[in-house]
Amino acid sequence: MSTLRIYNSFSRKKQIFYPITPGKVGLYVCGITAYDYCHLGHARLMIVFDIVQRWLRINNYDVTYVRNITDIDDKIIACAKKNNESIKTLTSRFIKAAQEDSLLLHIQPPDYQPCATNYIPQILKMIEKLIFNGLAYQNNNGKINGDVNYSVRNFLNYGKLSGRLISSNFNKINEKNNFKKDPLDFALWKVSKNNDPYEIRWNSKWGAGRPGWHIECSAMSCYLLGSHFDIHGGGQDLKFPHHENEIAQSEGAYKHKFVNYWMHSGFVKINNKKMSKSFGNFCTIRDLLKKYNPEVIRFFILRSHYRSTINYSEIYLNYAKKSLIRLYLAIKDIPKINYKKIIDLNEPHAKRFIIAMNDDFNTPVAISILFDLANIINKNKSIKMAKQLRGLGNWLGLLEYSSDEFLKNNIYTERKKNVNYSENDIKLKIYFRSEARKRKNFLEADKIRQELVNNGIILEDMPNGKTEWRRI
Incomplete structure (x- = not known):
């Protein structure tokens, strides 16, 4: 196989992938915050890193893939209060829904899906390390209990991932002071307020409370993958401040490099505005699945490079459906068999496919190669090429239905008229x-x-x- 190259957001260039331990890869991805149904932006993130972990395994790496779940934060607390339900009931419902959605989209489950509330001891231990290393302090304002904050200015080269220097960040921090020594500092431990529900109070030496969002990921990733691992992924919007703060926390606690390769997927936009629950301009995976086959959604996402911006439109989804129909028509005589292990790796299309995927997971080029195969099949009816097409498609989590099943369910839904042509x-x-x-x-x-x-x-x-x- 050709050499795998990954675009590293930290170095801002493609780099040859060298794992820390030969043959093994540690991969951590920031997952959902469980207070609502997942939307197309979440689908893109999960599909992108599903492709990453699949391709690493195809390259014969022993992968440990961790995708966390945030099950405690301000949004979750507010939503539970609004619904007049417990936080556990709320988060359990949406975690289950997310897992159901991801399975329908042919997303393979990660090796670990840790919830933040199950890692409170690890979080507390990391906070203690940061205090001991002079990078965190308790803001008690003369009281026994008080929040613990990270001292940003005490961490050398803060902003090295995003390129946002402390001087430029200073005037962009609008968070309430809460007795912080510096407006740039962020919370590691939030002491409970009087009206906070009992279920979000964990005991600590700084007072009963709950963790800040950023420390959750640092503690979980370091515990499950070690304090230095290969790849950390997430959405583009997480680069600052979340991932920047993870670097400050993890490197501040363990005093060595945290992650070798940082990967960030692009935004999904509607009318040129980022799709977000905060903006109220999102469409849930569940709503889309009422209209489209799961592979159509997956194909729509993979047709664009993972670092690019996708503009959502039903026109594009309908185009994705028609494109998939073309591929399924080409393999209509090939039964639903797993060809993943018998792909002819020396066949020219397979070689081009591998080169494309090893070039920073270039799925648009890989998919164009599938259509090249389809054109050959339509001309000469080659069973060998049809098997190759299905097998390479399977590598991307596509073409996994029988042709009859897919065509029956999708061609008929395309019909707008019922003209009885003679x-x-x-x-x-x-x-x-x-x-x-x-x-x-x-x-x-x-x-x-x-x-x-x-x-x-x-x-x-x-x-x-x-x-x-x-x-x-």
């Missing part, structure tokens, strides 16, 4: 399509093909140049 009508449509192709008016040709597909008529271009048709 045989002569169909032949005339085929003639018009052929003439359009001769004129290189492929848009018109595709429009005619889709019109027939919408009404249950499939066209097959044969090697001899003729076009055959059949009803489904």
Whole structure:
């Protein structure tokens, strides 16, 4: 196989991947905050790093993949109070929903899905280390109990991941002071308020309370993968301050490098604005699954490079559906068999596919190679190439249905009219399509093909140049 190269957000360039321990990879990804259903932005994050862990395993690495769950923070507390339910009831419901959604999207479960509330002892231990190392302090304002804050200015080179220097950050911190020594400092331990529910109070030497969000990930990742591991991933929006603070905490506690490669997936936007629960402009995975097959959503996401921005539109999702139909038509004579282990790695398309994926997980190029294979299959009806197509698609978590199942459920949902075309009508449509192709008016040709597909008529271009048709 070719050499795997990963774009490292820290160095801002692609680098050859060298694991800390030969043959093994530690991968940590910041997961969901469990107070609502997952939206398309969450789907992208989970699918992107599902591809990363799949490809690392295909490259024969022994991967330990951790994707955490935040089950305690301000948003969760506010939502539970609003719903008049316990925090455990709220988070359990949405954790279960997220796991159900991810399985439908062919996302393989991580090796560990730690919840923050199960790692309070590890969090407290890390806070003690930071205090001992002169990087954290209790803000008790003369009282016995008080929040513990991280002293940002005491950590050398704070801002080295995001490139946001302390001088530029100073005026951008709007958090209430809460007796902090510096507005830049952030909370490691939040002492409970009088009206806080009992279930979010854990005992500590600084007073009963709960952890800050940033320390949760540092404690869980270091405990499960060690204080120095290979890859840390998350959404682009987490680079600052969350991941910046994780570096400060973990390197401040253990006094050595935290992570070798940082990976960040791009935003999903609606009308050029980031999709977010905070903005109220999101569509849940569950709502999308009512309209689209899970593979359509997965294909839509993988058609763009993971670092790029995706603009959500039903037009693009419908295009993804039609594109998948083309691939499934090409393998319609190949049964649903797992070809992952018998892919011909020396076949030219497979070689190109591997090169693309080893170039920072370039799924758009990999998918274009699938269509190159489909074109060959449509011309010469090669069973070998059809097996290769299904196998390479399986590597991406695609083409995992039987063709009959996918085509039946998706071609029929494409129908907008129920025109009862006669045989002569169909032949005339085929003639018009052929003439359009001769004129290189492929848009018109595709429009005619889709019109027939919408009404249950499939066209097959044969090697001899003729076009055959059949009803489904």
